[in-house]
Amino acid sequence: MIELNDNALSIDYEKEADRICDFLRTTLRTELKRRGLVVAVSGGIDSTCSAALAVRALGKDKVFCLRLPEQDSTKATGDRSQILVDHLGVNYETHNIAGTLEAIGCYKWRDEAIKKVFPKYSADWKNKIVLKGGLEGKYNHFVLVVQTPDGELLEERLPLNEYLTIVAATNYKQRIRKTVEYFHADRLNYAVIGTPNRLEYDQGFFVKNGDGSADIKPIAHLYKTQVYAMARHLGVPESVCDAIPTTDTYSLSQGQDEFYFALPYEKMDYALWALNHQIPAKKLAEYLNVSKDQAELIYKDISTKRRTTAYMHAKPFLVDDVLDF
């Protein structure tokens, strides 16, 4: 009988690394017909692990990494991505996309929407959006948090139009990055790696035609806990493996759990695993030390996100089948 316990996510990392690397080589050879891999490295653990797997699969000379900061990226993520590319010994390019984002209107659209909620907001304030509701039995909705230059934190529920505009504007970041990735992939005749972990892939935590776009996603089946362990198994420097999951998209520090997931990743992993293995909510509640009602809300939140983000995985819908490829 399958039981929810601390070993639920344990796997043989050496075997799994071999399996993933075989998959990368085979897919490049038989499906993609490309001779290497492009990986954009953010300084987070997912792209770190993906890049390390790519190098293990193909060798450092067939992997090209990209560091793509913008004006809201932190120094810490930039430092970690630099340590990683130095450690891997790969060819890489650093391309600051702030100028492109400025030209296309990303910051202008975002800031104008923020000003409709906080009229005094200006460039020297910081901002982030925070998800609320799901674990309290309410509808998920976003709250805008800003910090004045004096350090005062203010927050307001985001009205519909401002919410949609801020998300649409910040989605430019992932989409411009992907455009740069495909430029280099085309130039080198390489394929592009997508770096979602299982939580992100399952729960739709990506931007369609942004970070969701890729030719191959080598860690989409691994829970985040396993991604950390895999990175350590592959010998990635500890200073990079220590990365705390952030979106690195908004100027105020923002954990992935407050932006999107109901719980910190360590707990979300087990909740998702438990749901995937039909573990009753009562057992999940005991394991996470929460009430049965809260465990049921966690399951419901996971199912809701699956349903509402399903379209992001979908190909364009056609009236008739055109060709069976």
Add this chain to the structure above:
Amino acid sequence: MSIEETIREYILENFLFTDDQSLLSSEDSFMEKGIIDSTGILEVIFFLEEKFNVKVDDDEMIPENLDSVKNLVAFVGSKA
């Protein structure tokens, strides 16, 4: 037009793209029937606030208030 008719017309026109009244029962759960997702609920809230001049507080963003035509009618009525 009554509150219920106004709400039904809005949901049918904006989420179901039809005027066929038979496609929406007043008790249909928007979420369970896949009619409206969480972003759609924000659209409904925007509509309520504009059309009926009501303020929807954070604590009121629950299915019991917003997840069917019947619930919406009762909620707007409670704000009158």
